[in-house]
Amino acid sequence: MIKFSVVKPPIRLLAVDIDGTLLNPEFKVSPADLAALRRAHAEGVEIVLATGRRHTFALPIAQQLGFDFWLISSNGAVTRSLSGETFHRDYLPAATCRKICAAMDEFRGHMVITFDSEEKGALVLEHMDDLTASIQRWLEKNIQFIEFLIPIEQCLVRDPIQAMFCGSIERMRQAQTTLEAAGLQNEMTLLRTEYPLRDLLMLDILNAGCSKGHALERWSRHRGIAREQVMAIGDNYNDIEMLAFAGVPFIMGNASEEMRSNGWPVTASNGENGVAEAIAQVLGPAKVAL
Numbered sequence: 413m414i415k416f417s418v419v420k421p422p423i424r425l426l427a428v429d430i431d432g433t434l435l436n437p438e439f440k441v442s443p444a445d446l447a448a449l450r451r452a453h454a455e456g457v458e459i460v461l462a463t464g465r466r467h468t469f470a471l472p473i474a475q476q477l478g479f480d481f482w483l484i485s486s487n488g489a490v491t492r493s494l495s496g497e498t499f500h501r502d503y504l505p506a507a508t509c510r511k512i513c514a515a516m517d518e519f520r521g522h523m524v525i526t527f528d529s530e531e532k533g534a535l536v537l538e539h540m541d542d543l544t545a546s547i548q549r550w551l552e553k554n555i556q557f558i559e560f561l562i563p564i565e566q567c568l569v570r571d572p573i574q575a576m577f578c579g580s581i582e583r584m585r586q587a588q589t590t591l592e593a594a595g596l597q598n599e600m601t602l603l604r605t606e607y608p609l610r611d612l613l614m615l616d617i618l619n620a621g622c623s624k625g626h627a628l629e630r631w632s633r634h635r636g637i638a639r640e641q642v643m644a645i646g647d648n649y650n651d652i653e654m655l656a657f658a659g660v661p662f663i664m665g666n667a668s669e670e671m672r673s674n675g676w677p678v679t680a681s682n683g684e685n686g687v688a689e690a691i692a693q694v695l696g697p698a699k700v701a702l
Contacts, residue, residue, distance in 0.1 A: 534557040
């Protein structure tokens with residue numbers, strides 16, 4: 413009798429960051445990275461994209477993969493399928509957000525409050541004057557969802573998903589110092605995403621205990637997948653918890669020296685198909701059809 417053995421992949425779940433990881437410097441998914449993700453999916457690896465973007469803003473990127481999967485968005489606050497089924501939402505209490513607004517009065521022009529909705533008012537700002545220089549492209553693409561309110565606290569009649577402060581690195585470091593001095597550490601999670609070449613720093617404020625890492629751990633537990641079988645690829649500070657949870661972490665070659673000093677394996681940069689290289693290191697080289 414001939415026995416056939418099924419070769420199982422060394423990982424069962426792959427979580428990939430979007431900006432700075434899956435997207436190249438031209439904000440596109442390279443053909444090589446796209447092919448590698450499709451190959452992993454075809455070989456039985458579950459794919460999850462984990463991003464700081466809102467679910468709706470991440471959808472055009474996610475849909476390029478060509479198959480349905482789950483998306484961790486807003487840095488772990490929302491886990492939802494591409495078809496719209498929600499698995500988990502972690503709200504930032506409105507009361508905590510009001511305290512943040514009060515503590516950060518000097519930085520109101522840099523603030524965006526995000527709600528889990530797909531209508532005008534999903535994003536609330538006081539004005540765009542202090543944000544245009546940093547994230548003009550993002551503002552233009554999301555303008556249909558933006559509502560302007562002064563003071564911004566008027567929107568807090570329900571719990572948001574997160575608050576964000578965005579601006580130059582120097583200005584946002586001042587904001588981070590102010591926020592850390594407010595004594596709200598037990599009520600919130602503060603995550604930063606930094607792009608030195610663009611002089612851009614984003615401070616994302618979520619509910620206490622909320623991060624990409626916590627969302628990935630929750631999802632892998634739900635799917636019955638041990639952390640040793642979880643792979644994650646990221647490039648920035650908001651990916652730290654996700655990379656720390658994964659049994660098979662990879663840091664992008666374009667990550668900062670500080671990020672790459674954590675001891676995680678380093679793949680190529682996002683301009684050199686780093687996602688595809690990391691997948692090939694774990695799954696082996698793709699078979700060439702004869």
